[in-house]
Amino acid sequence: MNVQIRKITTGDFNKISTFLPKMWFFHASSSTLINKNALNRIDPQEYLLNIYQNKNQEGFVAVLEDKIIGFIRCEIKNCPDFYSFQKELYVDDLIVLKKFRKRGVGTKLILKCFEFGQNNNINLFTCKIWKFNKESKSLFKNLGFQEDFSFYSYQIKK
DSSP: OOOEEEEOOGGGHHHHHHHHHHHHHHHHHHOTTSOHHHHHTOOHHHHHHHHHHOTTEEEEEEEETTEEEEEEEEEEEEOOTTSSOSEEEEEEEEEEOGGGTTTTHHHHHHHHHHHHHHHTTOOOEEEOOOTTOHHHHHHHHHTTOOOOOOOOOOOOOO
């Protein structure tokens, strides 16, 4: 499968906007921490434009035969003062269309983020993976990511 990975362009926004919100809402249906009403207020086009225009962020698409089959976003962030690193590259919004999963597309997208980070002298790569997302956990672990801590939440019932 000859998949090409490249930076997003404004011409990609419409296609990405057809599947990115579906992923967001899937996550919202799996976690009570995500507010569906707030998600409804996010304009995917504006979200993508912000990535496109922000020098600390980059979006990449996986393209097969002129069709976008995947997307990933990464962002340079400052680390807490007590970390061994000053900056990290936070990887987010990884999505590969279902029929193209387990074929190396997600790996190629993540490796493109690594390249972006290394070109910006970043040596720490992080991500947040929801507990229910076993496929992503497996993918990131296979690429050498380690689980450094667990995030716990408690919701007081009203």
